Amino acid sequence: MWALLAAGVTGAAGCGASSSQRMGFAADPVISSGTYRSNGQQIFLTGTSASGSPITYQGGPSWMPAPMMMRIACATCHGTDGHGGQVFLFAQSFVAPDITWPVLTGPYTDHPPYTVATVEQAITHGIDPGGNPLDPEMPRWSMSASDLNDLVAYLQTLK
Numbered sequence: 001m002w003a004l005l006a007a008g009v010t011g012a013a014g015c016g017a018s019s020s021q022r023m024g025f026a027a028d029p030v031i032s033s034g035t036y037r038s039n040g041q042q043i044f045l046t047g048t049s050a051s052g053s054p055i056t057y058q059g060g061p062s063w064m065p066a067p068m069m070m071r072i073a074c075a076t077c078h079g080t081d082g083h084g085g086q087v088f089l090f091a092q093s094f095v096a097p098d099i100t101w102p103v104l105t106g107p108y109t110d111h112p113p114y115t116v117a118t119v120e121q122a123i124t125h126g127i128d129p130g131g132n133p134l135d136p137e138m139p140r141w142s143m144s145a146s147d148l149n150d151l152v153a154y155l156q157t158l159k
């Protein structure tokens with residue numbers, strides 16, 4: 001049994017910094033229950049697929065231990081609700097953006113809105129819809145086409 005990395009993401013409505021830092025995402029009731037609404041939700045919350053096919057990544061914060069040493073998921077940085085915020089990982093801090101669907105498909109100042117295809121490109125290649133590379137804190141993910149499809153379908157449910 002592996003342990004989920006507990007990371008505090010502030011920005012959840014009604015949570016002060018100290019309470020959300022204390023409540024790492026492993027304490028999230030959905031994660032603790034081990035049952036998920038969909039494969040996409042499981043990938044988002046745990047970085048694992050219901051099919052058992054591997055989900056790996058490269059990059060991420062330079063100070064983070066190697067992927068073999070720990071498991072991270074989208075929720076580690078973007079929060080269990082996808083709203084992002086200030087992330088505290090190994091005594092360093094950075095901001096992860098809101099990746100709920102209305103935000104992704106809404107206006108940005110520096111590139112066109114995301115589509116399904118360009119969100120997939122951001123997840124797997126770290127490229128935004130304007131063709132610009134995302135910051136290195138965003139890992140570059142590898143997963144099967146069907147897992148990527150399930151994950152993006154789940155992102156479309158986040159508001």
Ligand code: HEC
Pocket residue numbers: 044060061072073074075076077078094095096097098099119122123128133134135136137138139141151
């Ligand atoms: C270690 C922290 C971390 C993890 C884990 C992580 N991200 Fe990110 N992600 C970021 C950061 C930081 C950015 C902002 C990069 C930038 O501004 O250039 C980002 C950007 C994004 C963007 C582009 C948003 C925008 O505003 O342009 C998408 C989409 C995204 N992440 C989806 C995901 C998904 C899906 C997962 C899980 C498979 C994931 N991320 C896991 C840190 C993370």
